[in-house]
Amino acid sequence: MTNPPFSTVLIANRGEIALRVARACRELGIRTVAVYSTADRDSAVVRFADRSVHIGPAPAKASYLNVPAIVEAAQQTGAQAVHPGYGFLSEDPDFAEICEAHGLVFIGPPPRVMQQLGDKAVARTLMAEAGLPVLPGSTGALGSPAEAEALARQVGFPVILKAVAGGGGRGMAVVRAGDDLRLAYHRTRAHARAVFGDERLYLERFVEDARHVEVQVLCDRHGTVVHLGERDCSVQRRHQKLVEESPAPNLSPRMREAMCAAAVRGAAAVGFVGAGTFEFVVTPGGEYYLMEVNCRLQVEHPVTEWVTGFDLVREQITVAAGAPLSVSQADLVPRGVALECRVNAEDPERDFTPAPGTLTEFVPPGGPFVRVDTHAFTGWRIGPDYDSLLAKVAVWAPDRAQAIARMQRALGEFRVDGPGVRTTAGFLGEVLDHPLFRAGGHTTGLVATMREPARVAN
Incomplete structure (x- = not known):
């Protein structure tokens, strides 16, 4: 060794x-x-x-x-x-x-790179200079509600306000009419200040019925940059991902190649090192725009590892020690289809409210081509202090239909119980059964559509 x-x-x-x-x-x-x-x-x-x-x-x-x-x-x-x-x-x-x-x-990436890309407004400018398409919006942080209103009229509603230091689906507000923008500005700024310690906001056009597709990149200290394909992360609640898959369904080869090439170009432009993700919004008309760059390992990295057979964490560590990448772009040939479902300790019937408690039973699924990343075990207490993620179930299969069937089987095997404990496993099964998801035609609005009858009933 x-x-x-x-x-x-x-x-x-x-x-x-x-x-x-x-x-x-x-x-x-x-x-x-x-x-x-x-x-x-x-x-x-x-x-x-x-x-x-x-x-x-x-x-x-x-x-x-x-x-x-x-x-x-x-x-x-x-x-x-x-x-x-x-x-x-x-x-x-x-x-x-x-x-x-x-x-x-x-x-991880050098501090300078994280500083540049962590400021979402600066990142937009840098990536635009590198030739990546960005949505119409701010060229820097907004200075006032009046500036936001003027820019929104120029860009056209709906727009989305985002925290410059935001991430993880927090610090965002969609605004559909001018009368709502000033209040949304103050609320989002206060939220950004409380959560991120930085109240600065930027604005960009909001795309209805969009898809969320991201590209995984990996870079060493010697200037080599490769991509490991893309993931579709469109199944979300409150801008937070629930289901991810690779490759993205119904994405044309031409768009796939263009997005991956753009991510490689963007990473090279800033001297990125380590694992990173370029997140894009794909419009109903078939256009794509960069949303942000994440300077870290993503929660959903297992689906990329499944389809490439490549250990991202191992490579992060060796690259940080100064070693060159152990693979070339030609080595990274994706095979089959992988899905990941995030099983959270939340109650879907109560608008995904966290449901902590002590686990009296915890039996994760198994079987061929099923991976469960979890820290939970029988007797473990899920506390209220941290994120509600309980386990990530990731499966692989030769094609998408088989991958969905395998994930349904895996979710059905999950046994989780405890006083007050609820999970999203059953709801995730409903997502996989939805006709739009089955057809690969789902967007970021899928979960809201599914929950709408429950809101009306209440």
Whole structure:
């Protein structure tokens, strides 16, 4: 066995992604350090990791966002590198700079790149200069409600207000008429200030009945950039993804090639390093526009790993250590179809309200070509402090019909129970059964359409 790229990696995250990273490290022969909050003392990754360090109480601000505690844990345990997973500090350029200042390798893009692309308004400008199509809208952050109103009249309604520092489906507001824009501006700005610590907003045209398609890229420190195909992420609730698949259904070869080429061009233009995702909106008329660039591993990376047979997390780690990419573009030939369903501890009948509790039964599905990424187990307490993601079920099959059938079977096998615990597994089965999804003609409005009768009934 060759020498591992690092001797020890600290995982600055929790839940299923922390366990996913720890497993990749173990396969590479790397020792792992898990950090944990008081609420996660008995978590799966704490049990799995070689060492674990308590970094604070349950609230994320006091633990998983506590940079001094994380850096101190890395230094105390002899970690050489930090993997941030997704969420929390994964796209924080200040955290990346602090890691570097303390002699730690941040497994992700350079701070400068994250700073540029994390500012969505700046990213729009940079990508437009690189030749990527962007929706009509702001060329920078909005200065006032009056400026937003003037721009909205120029762009044409509906428009969407977005937080410059936003992400994860938060900090957005669709505005369909001029009378609603000023109030939406103030509310979205307040939300952005509270969630991201940055109240700046930008505006762009909102596309009705759109599809959400993203392209996975991977880049090394030697200037090599490859793409690993695209994923359709159109099944969403409140701008947050529920079902993802690769390849995107009913996407013409010409558009697929154009979007992938655009993502590679955009990544090269800014000197991207590591794993990233270029997210596009596809209009009913067959046009595509860049929405944003994510400087991290995506929740839905398993579907890309299924169709390419390629370990993205392993490559993130080796690239961060300075190694060149282990594959060329010609090596990345997608095969078959993969689907991923996010099973959340939420009650779909109560507008997806979180439904925490202690698991008295947790039996995930199995069988051929079924992958379950989860940190849950019988006896685990799902708390109210963190994201409600319970498990990711990803399946592969030679074609889309078989993939849907396999996912239906897998979701039906799930056994989750506990006082007050509800999950989205049953609802996800309804999504897969919907005629629009079956035909590959669904858009980001599918879930709202499905829930409309329930709203009327109530």
